[in-house]
Amino acid sequence: MITVDGLVAVPSLGLSYLAGARGGSRPVTWAHACDLPDPWRWFKPGDMVMTTGGGLPADPAGQAPWITKLIDSRVSSLVVALKPGAAEVTPELLDAADERDFPVLSASFDLQFVTLARTVIESAVQTERQRLATIRRLYDVYWQSLRARGTFDTRISALEGSIGWALEVRDLDSGETLAQGQQAARWRSAHPEGPGEESAQVPIPGAGNGALLAHPGRHPVQDPALLHHLGGLIALELEHHAAQRDHLRASGRDLLPGLLDDTIGLAAVWPELRHRGMTGPVVVACWKASGNAPLNHENIHHEVRLQDCAPLLAYRPPLLLAILPDDPDLLRFLATKLGPQCAAGSSTPLAASTQVSEAARQAQLAAAQALEAGRRYLRYGTGQPDAGFLPRSVEDTRQLVRRILGPLVEYDRSHDGTLVESLRTFLSNDGVWQRSAGDLGIHRQTLVYRLRKTEQLTGLKPTSTRGAAMLWLALQAADSAHLSLQDLMD
Numbered sequence: 001m002i003t004v005d006g007l008v009a010v011p012s013l014g015l016s017y018l019a020g021a022r023g024g025s026r027p028v029t030w031a032h033a034c035d036l037p038d039p040w041r042w043f044k045p046g047d048m049v050m051t052t053g054g055g056l057p058a059d060p061a062g063q064a065p066w067i068t069k070l071i072d073s074r075v076s077s078l079v080v081a082l083k084p085g086a087a088e089v090t091p092e093l094l095d096a097a098d099e100r101d102f103p104v105l106s107a108s109f110d111l112q113f114v115t116l117a118r119t120v121i122e123s124a125v126q127t128e129r130q131r132l133a134t135i136r137r138l139y140d141v142y143w144q145s146l147r148a149r150g151t152f153d154t155r156i157s158a159l160e161g162s163i164g165w166a167l168e169v170r171d172l173d174s175g176e177t178l179a180q181g182q183q184a185a186r187w188r189s190a191h192p193e194g195p196g197e198e199s200a201q202v203p204i205p206g207a208g209n210g211a212l213l214a215h216p217g218r219h220p221v222q223d224p225a226l227l228h229h230l231g232g233l234i235a236l237e238l239e240h241h242a243a244q245r246d247h248l249r250a251s252g253r254d255l256l257p258g259l260l261d262d263t264i265g266l267a268a269v270w271p272e273l274r275h276r277g278m279t280g281p282v283v284v285a286c287w288k289a290s291g292n293a294p295l296n297h298e299n300i301h302h303e304v305r306l307q308d309c310a311p312l313l314a315y316r317p318p319l320l321l322a323i324l325p326d327d328p329d330l331l332r333f334l335a336t337k338l339g340p341q342c343a344a345g346s347s348t349p350l351a352a353s354t355q356v357s358e359a360a361r362q363a364q365l366a367a368a369q370a371l372e373a374g375r376r377y378l379r380y381g382t383g384q385p386d387a388g389f390l391p392r393s394v395e396d397t398r399q400l401v402r403r404i405l406g407p408l409v410e411y412d413r414s415h416d417g418t419l420v421e422s423l424r425t426f427l428s429n430d431g432v433w434q435r436s437a438g439d440l441g442i443h444r445q446t447l448v449y450r451l452r453k454t455e456q457l458t459g460l461k462p463t464s465t466r467g468a469a470m471l472w473l474a475l476q477a478a479d480s481a482h483l484s485l486q487d488l489m490d
Helices: 004-008 060-072 091-099 113-147 152-163 182-190 224-260 266-275 328-338 356-373 394-404 406-415 419-428 433-440 444-458 465-481 485-489
Strands: 016-019 030-033 047-051 077-080 104-106 165-171 177-180 200-203 210-216 282-289 312-316 319-325 342-346 377-379
Touching: 004 104, 004 113, 016 091, 030 113, 047 113, 060 091, 091 104, 113 152, 113 224, 152 165, 152 177, 152 182, 152 224, 165 182, 165 224, 177 182, 182 210, 200 224, 210 224, 224 266, 224 312, 224 319, 224 356, 282 328, 282 356, 319 328, 319 356, 328 342, 328 377, 342 356, 356 377, 394 406, 394 465, 406 419, 406 444, 419 433, 419 444, 419 465, 433 444, 444 465
Parallel strands: 030 047, 047 077, 077 104, 342 377
Antiparallel strands: 016 104, 165 177, 165 210, 200 210, 282 319, 282 342, 312 319
16 A cells, blocks of 8 residues: 555655655545544544635634644544645644644645545555455465475464465453464564554454454564455454364263263273374363352353363263373363352373273362362372361272261161161260250160161171271271262262
């Protein structure tokens, strides 16, 4: 697109600077003649205003405010070809233009404005032809890059080579870079302070809050329309990626339950994990919010930090369970996105022979302990808040509960009984019969019968020191694991 300097360089036009020569690089999109006193009402940004002086204020003191309003309308420049009897251009007007680097040009009254306008229009038409040719070339380059199965960064680099700008795609919510070309990486290294006036940014249409940033490379960034075209082109890919992530989440939601209940072996889906970008160690993770508050999980798979992998996700209120890379920072980050008081826990790293149901219990225990400790994340087996006498693994806890409480749990399950509840209440009341019976809402003799039944089934007498200690230890171990007795029995 032709600039003010470009028009001044055309000898036949006879243009010269009266003020604002530092703004000569401004592009000129169109040119119109106007002798009205308020030309700013009739022009668009980038237009060149041509006047014979008919609209200039006759009062010299009014010319500075007049030019200021014209500059504020974001026109590109003013060409003055004074007719006889018109008010002279005053130093006040020129000083105001110089202060804003706004080009004011002098022309002979003999200059036919139509000649100047034709020069601008021909430039605009030629620019549009070049833009269309560039757009076609960009689409061809992008299509070839897609067929080559390159990365997103590779495609952005291909566009950079075609257009001569340094390009990057950023997520405005997180501030993270989604993709950038090689030129943009070099530009960022050379400009750690960030983009300046020479750079440009346009929103990327579609879901999310993304933007395309362009920095000067071989060419300055001076074509907003072309930049918007690029944004639309990149939006197609981002929408395609979003649709793929939705599909992968849906398929993972169907697959993970089978792993969690051990009807599908982990070895069978190991290739699927690799296909989803999980090529390193993986874990089962669990997220839980304080007070069992619901989690903001619906769009968690679209988070920028997950753009290179697609975890298996299953929401089982109030828990979100997943198989994903063993990355504590990632788990903490997702916890902050899922809720203000959400904590994450993870199992030990999985192997092809791992029982996923056991790993899920480990993750749930770690998440519960993280909440108790006021931490965002804990790995199973670390930071456990016990005194050293409770079992330190889910499997050890299960064995203890089965050995000591198993007969009670099975009896309650088959008889719809309350032996476990009665035992827990009795022990929590330090063996005080009347208070325990009152808390249970039963007669004291009924409680005596239930504890005798407990002794018959377990071989442990709840009123003896040894029996109370063993039964209490088993109940405490189950509570520490944050799993129900039924879960520990299964």
